[in-house]
Amino acid sequence: MNKVVNNVEEALTGIQDGMTLMLGGFGLCGIPENSIAQLVKMGVKDLTCISNNAGVDDFGLGLLLQQRQIKKMISSYVGENAEFERQMLSGELEVDLIPQGSLAERCRAGGAGIPAFFTPAGFGTEVAEGKEVRIFNGKPHILETALTADFAIVKAWKGDTEGNLVFKGTARNFNPMMAMAGKITIAEVEELVPAGELDPNFIHTPGIFIQRIFKGEKFEKRIEQRTVRQRN
């Protein structure tokens, strides 16, 4: 089944004000940067964005925050974004902070038809407030529910016309689970190849989870913390 769309404009068709979006990436690594730029252009607002981080002030989801397009963020760590912290502390932005592993599992569960699960993470903290607690193997666990989205937007290294995806390095992160949890999942890829070019043994995300795939026009791939060691 051919999932290819011509460009980012076509890929993001149908995204409207008030929708819930999932966006892959950890920090600035593995984020769908072409799609984020297009969301800024489209000017859609009142979005609920599920993403581990919120980018930095002038890149990634930070661009959408600057334009006040996001009503609510569901994330685990927002430390690198001053505008995010400001909007959150002033109450302009609704924020649901959840443990990173619970976030990953909630997305996976959403895509896998598991409505909820018990996890030890967050027991005894404010994360557990209002959540059912049960003891398993002598240890308390809290009930976490699955997450899904109107659109999931993921970024892969290579993809084929069937929507099969291969990720590179630690740019994989949340992308595979979010790909599963979108009612419509859009994949932007660095390289788009004909079906049959990718070895089926080494595909990370099967194309069944992808509805639209396109080749991103350019990838800046900004590095957040450039850290090097000295040559002796």
Add this chain to the structure above:
Amino acid sequence: MALDKNGIAKRIAQELKDGWYVNLGIGIPTLVANYIPEGIEVEFQSENGILGMGPFPFEGKEDPDLINAGKQTITARKGAVYFDSATSFAMIRGQHVQLTVLGAMEVSQDGDIANWKIPGKMVKGMGGAMDLVASADNIIVAMMHANKAGESKILKKCTLPLTGVGCVKKIVSDLAVLEVKDGKFHLIERAPGVSVEEIVSLTEGDLVVPDFVPEMDI
């Protein structure tokens, strides 16, 4: 003299055992990788999705698709593997990682830890810390004993929002090695040249002090 950050990391590295998978948090814990004892092989897991994390890259070799949980550019060792976030936390929650080292703003004598939020001031988020502390059997906290104003961060009860309850077993601070058990801190070692009295005065929580407290061997 109180230890600096590298001193704390060096002391924690002595806790490493051959064959362990280890998760290092952001800050001082990251430095532990620089002091792996000779003859010991450990693999570092970073929760954003790598096992077999190597040192920082040489200049010009940075790969934007290869970072650690602190968003720093890294390298991968031979035999390394990349995986998604759900798999990563399966390793953590499923207790396949033998040691977690992380920083803290406060620790209580019941083993509670607070390290993610100062209400109204600083909200960075918990990242993977809540999953890590709720799951790991073996957690070492790397921290300063007191804040810059000289107030103890090693307390009867945490004052900040908690990251996890009853999970910290050991603390390596700039002044001491403490064990946390039976609702009390136990003084195990002191930093070279640091007196027991100084440690006692900067520990707000209940502290059990044995007759003899050896100096750290670092």
